[in-house]
Amino acid sequence: MTFVVTDACIRCKYMDCVMVCPADCFREGEVMLVIDPDTCVDCAACWRACPAAAIEADSEPGMEGWVAFNREYAARWPMVTWKRGQAFLDADAFKEMPGKMERWFSPGAGAGDR
Numbered sequence: 249m250t251f252v253v254t255d256a257c258i259r260c261k262y263m264d265c266v267m268v269c270p271a272d273c274f275r276e277g278e279v280m281l282v283i284d285p286d287t288c289v290d291c292a293a294c295w296r297a298c299p300a301a302a303i304e305a306d307s308e309p310g311m312e313g314w315v316a317f318n319r320e321y322a323a324r325w326p327m328v329t330w331k332r333g334q335a336f337l338d339a340d341a342f343k344e345m346p347g348k349m350e351r352w353f354s355p356g357a358g359a360g361d362r
């Protein structure tokens with residue numbers, strides 16, 4: 249089992265999840281994070297910490313595609329293990345916004361740890 253990040257993270261990217269993960273699972277894209285499904289130890293700490301409710305267990309209905317998405321981008325994006333600060337100052341305005349994948353997703357890599 250693993251937890252996965254969904255499109256609710258896009259343009260919010262609060263990164264509170266990173267600070268509670270005991271296994272360095274998070275990888276950073278330009279506008280969202282993903283979880284490396286092969287590293288996740290299924291502790292649910294990130295699920296509890298995310299202010300945008302963007303993280304789900306892969307056992308929830310409809311998560312198969314998100315597992316593949318997280319695995320694909322985890323292989324492309326750099327590891328991030330600490331919260332540098334608020335990525336988007338207007339993040340709260342994007343919470344629960346529909347259609348974020350179509351409007352705001354970027355395949356570009358984020359900075360990762362530096």
Ligand code: SF4
Nearest residue numbers: 269288289291292294
């Ligand atoms: Fe990390 Fe636990 Fe979240 Fe998996 S469930 S990504 S181990 S905090």
Ligand code: F3S
Nearest residue numbers: 257261263264265298
């Ligand atoms: Fe995204 Fe939530 Fe983490 S918005 S960066 S999954 S705290």
